[in-house]
Amino acid sequence: MKNIVDGSFFATLEVLDLNIKKLMNGQFGGNHRSSAYGNSIEFADFREYTAGDDLRSIDWNIYGRFDKLFIKLYVDERQQHHHVYIDTSASMDWGEPSKAYAALRVAAAFGYLSVQAMDRVTFFALKDSDCEDLCHTVVGKDAFYRAVGKLNQVEFYGETDLCAAIKACENPGKGDGVSIIISDFLTDSDWRSAVDYLLYRGREVVLVQMLSRDEIAPGMNGKLQLMDSESDGEEDVRNYKSEITKSSVKAYAEALAYHENEIRKFCASRAVGFMTLCSDESIEKILFKKGLEAEVVK
Amino acid sequence: MKFLNPAGLWLLLGVPLLILIYIIKSRHEDRAVSSTFIWKLSDRFMKKRLPLQKLRKGLLFLLQLLMIIIVAFLVARPALVTDDGGKEYIVILDASGSMLTENDAGKSRFDRAVALIEEMVNDISTGSQISIILASDDASYLTQRSEVATELRLVLQNAECTYSGSDIDGALELAQLICDKNSSSDVVVFTDHDFENTENVRVVNVSENEWNMSVTGLTYTKHSGYYTFVGTVVSYEKDASVTVALAVDGKIIDAQLVDCTDGKEATVLFTVEDLTDFEVAKLYTEADDGLEADNAYNACKKVVQENKVLIVSASPLYIESVFSVMSDCTVTVASSLEEAVLSDYNLYIFDGCVPDTLPQDGAVWLIDPNAAVDGLAVSDKVEEDSYLSLAEDSGSDVYSMLTAQLNVQNISISSYTQSAADSTWETILVCDTAPILFTRKEDTGFRTVVLAFDLHDSNLPLLSDFVILVRNLLNCSVPEMLTDTDYSVGEMVSVTVLPQSQQLNIEYPSGTVLGLSVKASYAKFSPEALGIYMAVQTLTSGSSQYVDFFVHLSAEESHATVEESVSVVLAVTDAETADAGTEKGFSEIWFWFVVALLIFILAEWRMYYYEQF
Numbered sequence: 082m083k084n085i086v087d088g089s090f091f092a093t094l095e096v097l098d099l100n101i102k103k104l105m106n107g108q109f110g111g112n113h114r115s116s117a118y119g120n121s122i123e124f125a126d127f128r129e130y131t132a133g134d135d136l137r138s139i140d141w142n143i144y145g146r147f148d149k150l151f152i153k154l155y156v157d158e159r160q161q162h163h164h165v166y167i168d169t170s171a172s173m174d175w176g177e178p179s180k181a182y183a184a185l186r187v188a189a190a191f192g193y194l195s196v197q198a199m200d201r202v203t204f205f206a207l208k209d210s211d212c213e214d215l216c217h218t219v220v221g222k223d224a225f226y227r228a229v230g231k232l233n234q235v236e237f238y239g240e241t242d243l244c245a246a247i248k249a250c251e252n253p254g255k256g257d258g259v260s261i262i263i264s265d266f267l268t269d270s271d272w273r274s275a276v277d278y279l280l281y282r283g284r285e286v287v288l289v290q291m292l293s294r295d296e297i298a299p300g301m302n303g304k305l306q307l308m309d310s311e312s313d314g315e316e317d318v319r320n321y322k323s324e325i326t327k328s329s330v331k332a333y334a335e336a337l338a339y340h341e342n343e344i345r346k347f348c349a350s351r352a353v354g355f356m357t358l359c360s361d362e363s364i365e366k367i368l369f370k371k372g373l374e375a376e377v378v379k
Numbered sequence: 380m381k382f383l384n385p386a387g388l389w390l391l392l393g394v395p396l397l398i399l400i401y402i403i404k405s406r407h408e409d410r411a412v413s414s415t416f417i418w419k420l421s422d423r424f425m426k427k428r429l430p431l432q433k434l435r436k437g438l439l440f441l442l443q444l445l446m447i448i449i450v451a452f453l454v455a456r457p458a459l460v461t462d463d464g465g466k467e468y469i470v471i472l473d474a475s476g477s478m479l480t481e482n483d484a485g486k487s488r489f490d491r492a493v494a495l496i497e498e499m500v501n502d503i504s505t506g507s508q509i510s511i512i513l514a515s516d517d518a519s520y521l522t523q524r525s526e527v528a529t530e531l532r533l534v535l536q537n538a539e540c541t542y543s544g545s546d547i548d549g550a551l552e553l554a555q556l557i558c559d560k561n562s563s564s565d566v567v568v569f570t571d572h573d574f575e576n577t578e579n580v581r582v583v584n585v586s587e588n589e590w591n592m593s594v595t596g597l598t599y600t601k602h603s604g605y606y607t608f609v610g611t612v613v614s615y616e617k618d619a620s621v622t623v624a625l626a627v628d629g630k631i632i633d634a635q636l637v638d639c640t641d642g643k644e645a646t647v648l649f650t651v652e653d654l655t656d657f658e659v660a661k662l663y664t665e666a667d668d669g670l671e672a673d674n675a676y677n678a679c680k681k682v683v684q685e686n687k688v689l690i691v692s693a694s695p696l697y698i699e700s701v702f703s704v705m706s707d708c709t710v711t712v713a714s715s716l717e718e719a720v721l722s723d724y725n726l727y728i729f730d731g732c733v734p735d736t737l738p739q740d741g742a743v744w745l746i747d748p749n750a751a752v753d754g755l756a757v758s759d760k761v762e763e764d765s766y767l768s769l770a771e772d773s774g775s776d777v778y779s780m781l782t783a784q785l786n787v788q789n790i791s792i793s794s795y796t797q798s799a800a801d802s803t804w805e806t807i808l809v810c811d812t813a814p815i816l817f818t819r820k821e822d823t824g825f826r827t828v829v830l831a832f833d834l835h836d837s838n839l840p841l842l843s844d845f846v847i848l849v850r851n852l853l854n855c856s857v858p859e860m861l862t863d864t865d866y867s868v869g870e871m872v873s874v875t876v877l878p879q880s881q882q883l884n885i886e887y888p889s890g891t892v893l894g895l896s897v898k899a900s901y902a903k904f905s906p907e908a909l910g911i912y913m914a915v916q917t918l919t920s921g922s923s924q925y926v927d928f929f930v931h932l933s934a935e936e937s938h939a940t941v942e943e944s945v946s947v948v949l950a951v952t953d954a955e956t957a958d959a960g961t962e963k964g965f966s967e968i969w970f971w972f973v974v975a976l977l978i979f980i981l982a983e984w985r986m987y988y989y990e991q992f
Binding site: 171172173175176180265267268269293296299301303304305306307308309310311315319320321322323328329331332333335336337339340 | 404405406407408409410411412413414415416417418419420421422423424425
């Protein structure tokens with residue numbers, strides 16, 4: 082697989098940032114507003130003075146009007162910890178360019194946006210029922226560049242149970258960042274439970290569906306036995322035998338739209354970000370068009 | 380509907396081929412995809428198929444089947460039978476020897492006739508039928524009611540002229556059979572005879588009155604120390620002076636300039652001194668005439684076989700006297716069986732006696748036998764004055780040979796030996812019902828003849844019929860292979876099967892050998908080529924006998940342009956009784972098949988291509 086990033090790749094991402102809608106907790110020293118009150122210059126609220134409060138925080142104008150002591154509270158800005166989950170099943174290694182390549186580029190993009198915003202990021206490879214931490218927590222650009230080297234070495238094969246794999250993650254985080262799941266979601270596994278699990282953990286979740294061009298518009302016809310890339314042989318039940326006609330292709334397009342719509346509805350019901358990408362789309366189009374439309378970046 | 384090119388229907392073999400393709404194609408082809416998840420989901424979105432769509436595959440097959448059938452029909456050129464347009468022609472092509480006559484351009488009459496017929500084939504309208512009858516020695520169809528020009532041309536290219544005569548009458552009989560079915564048929568005779576045109580027969584005379592010099596005969600006479608050869612030559616269509624030459628055994632002896640008047644036979648005489656014997660003499664001319672086939676005539680030397688005859692008789696006067704005039708016989712007389720040596724003779728005659736064992740190496744005549752032989756019992760003599768008569772004609776060759784030119788009514792006898800012959804004997808002469816002259820062929824191949832009366836008790840020795848009868852008996856008992864040494868093409872050659880003959884072959888001038896059966900008394904065949912033939916018989920003793928004979932063109936074929944008074948007429952069949960279905964023409968309907976084919980192609984494209992993509 083060719084290198085997933087190059088110089089122009091980073092130049093493209095300089096002006097973007099991850100759009101985090103919820104107020105997260107996180108750790109100190111970050112750039113993101115949190116639900117806690119802190120020492121930033123951004124006013125948040127008033128609170129009645131209690132003993133022990135800093136006298137410098139008392140708003141004397143309020144005291145003049147109400148004859149009571151109130152102190153000014155300011156927003157606290159914290160560092161977020163984002164998680165990027167990459168489906169590494171065999172079905173991802175498909176298309177031209179492959180979905181795997183595109184998925185790693187998108188993962189790297191999100192990683193770069195994270196470190197650029199002084200946040201931390203961790204990349205996970207989802208395989209079978211396991212969740213492999215590819216390069217531990219990445220903080221800062223230097224660490225990010227090393228992480229890219231790890232991403233380049235990810236192999237895509239076998240099958241993935243998204244739900245089991247994500248739940249198997251040892252450190253899924255708790256209310257401290259965004260969890261991004263990159264997959265084709267062409268699976269019977271209960272990925273919805275995984276999303277609910279992450280939401281339960283207080284994470285903000287973004288789903289990125291990666292498809293190849295021939296999955297979006299299959300150009301085939303005739304009497305075919307379609308061999309699933311994750312099947313074990315000709316007799317595997319995942320294979321599909323049919324005579325592909327124009328009607329079949331039309332039904333396929335409808336089914337694909339239905340599937341995407343179901344994901345979209347699910348995501349809308351849980352305020353989960355979602356975008357569908359094609360593996361041959363440029364990173365600019367992905368981030369500046371689809372990412373902005375889906376409000377995944379800002 | 381009829382097909383003008385039925386060979387096109389072979390394309391219908393594409394139908395089973397299509398079925399085979401469908402059987403082979405029914406297997407699903409493997410194709411790898413990333414995931415079948417959406418494909419399986421798509422089953423829920425497949426529109427409920429209309430009944431027509433369910434039949435789509437069957438309809439596709441049906442359409443492709445129809446397309447193959449239509450293409451096959453198109454190539455086969457379908458045509459509707461109509462009442463007008465096509466016409467029927469019957470062509471009679473004379474293939475006799477005279478048609479080989481060439482004009483100054485070197486083209487024979489036969490070739491010219493074939494060219495004219497080919498022009499006719501090219502000119503006839505679609506749907507017309509042509510029958511071609513070849514009139515050679517026998518008349519036969521070359522093709523019958525054919526509509527296919529290519530087939531007709533092929534038949535004409537393969538047609539060959541012969542050296543035989545032309546059976547125009549037989550050809551007209553065949554033509555009549557077609558006319559009986561289609562009374563409006565045109566009959567055209569291509570010949571070199573001056574037949575008259577009639578209402579329903581058109582004669583095309585391809586003769587250009589070419590000059591022909593013909594050598595019509597050659598005979599020889601042996602003299603003491605020399606031979607004389609007499610030949611006859613005829614010039615047809617003009618007076619001519621030509622040189623004729625004589626060659627004996629391949630060596631040119633002499634040549635003479637002969638002045639010939641048109642149509643008159645001229646004689647030429649050659650005397651060849653110091654010639655003791657020869658095999659073949661040839662009289663020929665190298666004149667540059669139209670017909671080369673009759674420019675030479677061969678005379679094959681007839682080999683006279685000397686027959687050794689033994690007569691055992693106490694009073695051989697009559698029988699010895701009659702043999703004294705048979706130049707081909709050498710007679711030995713013995714007065715009794717004791718004196719006689721019964722071997723090495725071609726013919727044994729026992730008069731009034733019968734040896735204990737009949738000789739096995741020659742024919743046997745038993746005159747007035749006094750003892751029984753195998754299959755024949757003799758009893759007392761019957762004293763009765765009566766005349767002989769012919770027995771019932773058995774139709775055999777032997778019967779006709781023995782009774783040839785014989786007048787038996789004058790033969791009377793005063794007594795005869797009563798005989799009881801079994802069925803192996805064939806009776807020739809009878810007295811009332813009693814057999815008097817009977818014969819049979821022995822297992823050895825030689826013939827035994829019984830004359831059941833004493834010659835002294837008959838007037839036969841005083842009659843000329845005695846000589847005839849003895850000659851007939853001699854010809855039958857010690858036969859010659861061939862009586863003549865020249866025949867014309869088509870004439871039946873009858874070869875006598877010699878006693879003890881094992882094999883009879885005829886060697887053609889080309890070297891081809893024809894084997895004939897030796898089971899009958901005669902083997903017959905009809906020569907078709909010109910030249911010197913050789914008949915060879917191999918005997919059980921291992922020896923062989925040969926006879927050469929010459930086959931020449933008949934005189935009629937040398938001059939075929941003589942005006943014939945005969946007119947060729949066909950009976951006109953009543954149109955109502957003629958087969959109305961055969962009086963027809965054809966209107967080709969390929970256009971509608973093309974339209975149907977285009978419709979099917981569009982429908983197939985709509986169903987297959989449009990559905991697929």
